[in-house]
């Protein structure tokens with residue numbers, strides 16, 4: 222039975238000047254990926270919410286036959302799925318639940334999806350994500366398990382450790398978390414106090430949180446869900462502090478789920494959002510783990526306690542860099558969801574008149590409403606497309622790193638740090654704009670937008686607080702500026718510092734040329750980076766130390782990192798829209814959207830652009 226679509230919405234859709242399928246296929250990576258994305262959740266959702274009749278099964282089976290090559294496994298597993306095992310009483314909204322009930326509801330759904338992902342043998346990370354996102358729309362109690370816990374094993378573990386631990390994680394024989402942040406330190410990792418002291422007699426590490434501030438605090442799933450942690454601690458061996466290392470630490474008994482001896486663990490309490498994630502605390506009272514539990518891909522502790530340092534002590538940070546890419550990508554999709562809700566609402570909401578007596582109009586007809594929403598549609602596209610461009614850079618750099626070539630690590634760290642800050646701040650602002658564009662109904666939890674905000678705005682804090690991440694990127698940009706000042710060769714990504722010139726051909730009465738837009742953003746970034754460098758050097762000239770001069774210039778350094786990210790985003794958007802092979806009508810529209818995004822950015826940062834002429 223087809224759902225009836227609101228006539229205003231149907232009318233708005235009928236006026237499209239392009240075929241949405243072209244765009245959807247592009248965004249999801251092609252018709253095949255799109256079909257899988259649509260099919261899997263819809264199929265299993267049906268399994269959840271209705272009694273699966275034999276007729277249903279036959280229809281589905283017949284329907285699947287047309288894709289038998291892809292879905293044979295899925296089809297066959299449907300047969301054994303007919304059992305009532307997955308009959309649920311349907312989904313209950315968590316909006317009216319207590320935090321405890323909401324956690325349990327999310328846990329029920331997450332366990333269900335974990336089982337189905339295994340039964341359907343979904344190997345593709347994206348497909349797993351689509352699947353889970355439909356059933357556990359809020360914070361998933363297994364979020365850390367899916368991402369950072371497994372990534373840490375894969376990137377920090379030896380081959381033997383990966384062979385031993387990854388199957389346990391993949392089959393949920395263990396449920397993991399990534400425990401790094403402490404009550405006293407989240408940003409300043411060199412300040413972490415948890416220790417892992419090597420006992421050469423018993424070839425074990427003794428893990429200890431010696432002070433209240435050293436208690437692990439914030440890790441997701443620590444409160445109730447996880448029974449193992451990848452835990453970061455200061456390694457001490459032969460009396461020497463060897464810096465932060467990662468360890469596989471059992472937390473709870475695998476059968477009883479009770480905390481193990483020496484472990485005090487629990488939930489940190491209510492939060493602004495992420496209510497269905499049990500962020501917790503952990504205290505370790507001289508807990509012993511075998512030497513083999515240190516993740517030793519890059520650094521090692523030999524039986525006699527000798528520490529073998531990594532080739533680059535930043536490699537221990539790779540799981541954070543990897544997860545920053547996830548955040549960069551998901552920020553655009555989060556905004557895309559919010560602006561879809563707000564735009565649809567604006568097509569069906571009739572309020573006030575434009576022409577007196579002319580009757581109430583769709584609020585989408587107000588230019589102010591269009592400005593609120595179309596700029597956010599453009600921003601969502603920009604972030605999604607820039608994230609793809611950044612990921613391509615990441616993949617090529619990461620494949621070099623896996624062969625031992627670490628030359629791109631600084632660029633990668635700078636790119637992930639600045640883009641994570643830029644995208645999450647833009648996402649937070651954009652989602653809130655979409656909420657307000659829906660008036661009172663945007664304030665209802667039923668709109669879905671408030672939870673998107675309260676859950677996802679935490680991404681401005683976790684995985685590297687945004688200001689700190691901008692300053693990290695600024696370290697790299699400032700070094701490049703110093704090299705540019707000396708006429709030295711720069712990494713490809715920052716060569717514009719030496720070449721950018723302001724030779725804009727567009728004049729105000731012409732339709733702006735896209736190349737001029739890229740040139741303007743490039744020149745703005747080069748100018749702001751150069752100004753930050755000049756302020757730093759002015760601080761040094763005033764007799765300040767390097768660190769005092771850095772602090773003196775830090776506000777400009779943050780601006781430099783954001784201007785760099787903005788340029789990277791505008792360039793990626795325009796270049797990808799031009800080169801994507803769309804039909805004329807779609808390409809015209811997308812380039813119009815790219816111009817809207819870029820010109821809106823110039824208005825929002827008009828100070829920078831006026832200053833650079």
Ligand SMILES: CCCCC/C=C\C/C=C\C/C=C\CCCCC(=O)SCCNC(=O)CCNC(=O)[C@H](O)C(C)(C)COP(=O)(O)OP(=O)(O)OC[C@H]1O[C@@H](n2cnc3c(N)ncnc32)[C@H](O)[C@@H]1OP(=O)(O)O
Nearest residue numbers: 364408409410535538548551552634677680683684685696
């Ligand atoms: C809206 C979208 C949401 C999407 C969500 C997606 C999915 C949902 C699922 C899960 C979400 C749920 C929960 C979220 C989980 C969150 C998990 C966490 O938060 S884990 C904890 C994260 N913590 C941090 O990120 C800590 C940040 N701090 C640091 O990284 C460091 O302390 C530092 C700020 C970088 C400072 O480091 P340090 O003091 O050691 O050194 P510096 O002197 O600053 O730098 C030295 C040198 O090292 C380089 N460097 C630093 N880090 C890295 C790195 N990662 N990679 C490479 N290089 C690095 C740095 O550049 C310096 O180099 P140089 O300039 O040459 O000297």
Ligand SMILES: Cc1cc2nc3c(=O)[nH]c(=O)nc-3n(C[C@H](O)[C@H](O)[C@H](O)COP(=O)(O)OP(=O)(O)OC[C@H]3O[C@@H](n4cnc5c(N)ncnc54)[C@H](O)[C@@H]3O)c2cc1C
Nearest residue numbers: 399400401402406407408439440441679683684685686688
């Ligand atoms: C929802 C959520 C989930 C999380 N999940 C996990 C997890 O699973 N595992 C985990 O280990 N951690 C987790 N965290 C912790 C998170 O990683 C930290 O909160 C984050 O790293 C920020 O550290 P902090 O809280 O100590 O803030 P602080 O660093 O204390 O930041 C406070 C202020 O100080 C400023 N500041 C700090 N250092 C500098 C500097 N050098 N220069 C200028 N300004 C500075 C910041 O900009 C900020 O304005 C989570 C946090 C949240 C909110």
